[in-house]
Amino acid sequence: MPQILLVCLLLTSLCQGSEAPVRPNIILIVADDLGYGDLACFGGKATKTPHLDRLAAQGMKLTDFHVSQAVCSASRASLLTGALANRISMQGALNHTSREGLNAMEVTMAEWLKPLGYRSAIYGKWHLGTRPCFWPLKCGFDEFWGIPYSNDNSRHHPSLAAEMPPLPLIEDDRVMHTDPDQSQFTAHITAKAVSFIRRHQTQPFFLYLPHIMPHVPIFASERFKGRNPAGRYADVIEELDWSVGMVIAALEQTQQLQRSIVFFLSDNGPFLSYGNHAGSAGSLREGKLTSYEGGVRVPFIAQWPGRIPAGSQSAAMTSSMDLLPTLAQWLGTPLPQAILDGKSIAAILEGQPGAKSPHESLPVYAGGELQAVRSGRFKLHLPHSYLTVGGPPGRDGKPARHDQLKPSSITQSGIEGIATRHGYQVAQQDLALYDLDEDPGEQRDISAQFPTEVARLKALAQTWREKLGDSLTKTQGHEVRPAGFDKP
Numbered sequence: 135m136p137q138i139l140l141v142c143l144l145l146t147s148l149c150q151g152s153e154a155p156v157r158p159n160i161i162l163i164v165a166d167d168l169g170y171g172d173l174a175c176f177g178g179k180a181t182k183t184p185h186l187d188r189l190a191a192q193g194m195k196l197t198d199f200h201v202s203q204a205v206c207s208a209s210r211a212s213l214l215t216g217a218l219a220n221r222i223s224m225q226g227a228l229n230h231t232s233r234e235g236l237n238a239m240e241v242t243m244a245e246w247l248k249p250l251g252y253r254s255a256i257y258g259k260w261h262l263g264t265r266p267c268f269w270p271l272k273c274g275f276d277e278f279w280g281i282p283y284s285n286d287n288s289r290h291h292p293s294l295a296a297e298m299p300p301l302p303l304i305e306d307d308r309v310m311h312t313d314p315d316q317s318q319f320t321a322h323i324t325a326k327a328v329s330f331i332r333r334h335q336t337q338p339f340f341l342y343l344p345h346i347m348p349h350v351p352i353f354a355s356e357r358f359k360g361r362n363p364a365g366r367y368a369d370v371i372e373e374l375d376w377s378v379g380m381v382i383a384a385l386e387q388t389q390q391l392q393r394s395i396v397f398f399l400s401d402n403g404p405f406l407s408y409g410n411h412a413g414s415a416g417s418l419r420e421g422k423l424t425s426y427e428g429g430v431r432v433p434f435i436a437q438w439p440g441r442i443p444a445g446s447q448s449a450a451m452t453s454s455m456d457l458l459p460t461l462a463q464w465l466g467t468p469l470p471q472a473i474l475d476g477k478s479i480a481a482i483l484e485g486q487p488g489a490k491s492p493h494e495s496l497p498v499y500a501g502g503e504l505q506a507v508r509s510g511r512f513k514l515h516l517p518h519s520y521l522t523v524g525g526p527p528g529r530d531g532k533p534a535r536h537d538q539l540k541p542s543s544i545t546q547s548g549i550e551g552i553a554t555r556h557g558y559q560v561a562q563q564d565l566a567l568y569d570l571d572e573d574p575g576e577q578r579d580i581s582a583q584f585p586t587e588v589a590r591l592k593a594l595a596q597t598w599r600e601k602l603g604d605s606l607t608k609t610q611g612h613e614v615r616p617a618g619f620d621k622p
Contacts (some may be wrong), residue, residue, distance in 0.1 A: 157252065177416055255330050278304060
């Protein structure tokens with residue numbers, strides 16, 4: 135009898151050991167053009183964000199978290215693939231005329247999770263390829279509802295509406311209708327997210343919510359319109375905060391919160407030219423479309439009950455590219471075979487003593503230009519042109535200097551074209567070294583005091599040039615992979 139019992143116990147132990155590991159749900163929420171200084175938990179004063187504040191109180195804030203470029207398509211490509219945008223030729227922002235898109239050879243987070251039994255959905259803005267061959271269902275997602283590019287490529291463009299085609303609203307793999315009511319975007323995304331959570335209580339899921347707001351033109355639903363005396367932008371942020379609260383509530387109500395990882399971030403900094411319809415970078419310099427901290431440093435919050443310590447924060451240098459490698463470590467699953475630039479930050483998010491940034495350096499590109507290099511506390515700006523408001527910002531949905539915009543500007547490329555379309559002026563940055571620990575606003579050039587650091591970061595910059603190229607120095611990178619292209 136004891137032998138039979140021993141055999142039974144052994145078989146039970148083997149069966150338990152062979153069970154598939156528990157797979158946490160993954161919820162990735164991305165705001166569009168949200169500023170570092172817009173959330174109360176990151177020092178914002180104009181808006182109330184109780185749900186995001188609660189998320190931070192129950193999880194971790196990363197206060198030195200970066201995107202690969204301060205513009206939509208580039209930052210999203212890096213977020214979903216773990217590779218620098220310039221490595222995969224997805225720099226800049228695509229629009230309704232673009233034929234490029236994410237190459238089918240690149241592995242997105244959704245594709246990587248699929249063999250592990252995950253169902254995936256994206257509700258919101260895609261922006262990784264306008265043509266149907268690049269849409270989300272071709273990139274590993276099971277469901278899609280949203281728009282293919284930014285919402286200003288529409289009849290609501292603040293200055294170039296006559297040049298824009300109708301904005302398509304896509305469900306899965308077909309256009310359902312055009313020029314939808316943009317005031318309902320956040321509400322619809324939220325409703326679909328809650329439904330997806332309720333429909334997937336027995337299978338792990340990846341829910342990607344790249345919100346369309348607060349990219350201009352900004353809209354809030356009737357429920358939130360006019361609620362905040364600070365104006366419409368604050369209304370929009372409060373509706374996004376409500377949306378996060380609804381997602382968390384759905385996880386709680388379905389008893390899935392404990393086995394769910396929630397990430398929240400912005401795709402880049404605020405669109406400062408739009409004045410009271412744009413966010414705030416707080417004490418950081420400049421905003422979207424620049425290589426300054428106001429453009430590439432974004433608010434980031436992570437929650438995983440029992441794994442990420444509540445009420446914690448870290449100032450380690452981290453990147454949106456790190457999320458895929460971090461998930462790979464947590465799930466015990468190999469990364470895609472291609473060269474990636476992200477590194478696991480699991481030790482940081484778990485609050486392990488002494489956890490440090492896994493990056494020796496991070497390059498800061500704007501389009502094809504290598505404009506800065508970050509290493510530790512230091513950031514070296516290389517000589518480059520940049521965009522600045524340079525005068526009174528726009529108001530009520532119009533950019534600065536909007537009276538100077540011309541219809542032909544939609545076809546202009548490069549920094550001059552961007553400046554013309556969005557009311558910026560072009561300024562010049564000379565070689566400068568900043569200590570971001572002491573001077574996150576990048577105001578005091580200390581290159582004369584630290585020539586050794588300047589030389590070290592110049593050498594790091596040259597290494598990145600050789601790998602990924604640099605149009606400023608006309609350097610071709612030898613590790614660059616091509617974007618996808620849909621021929622006419």
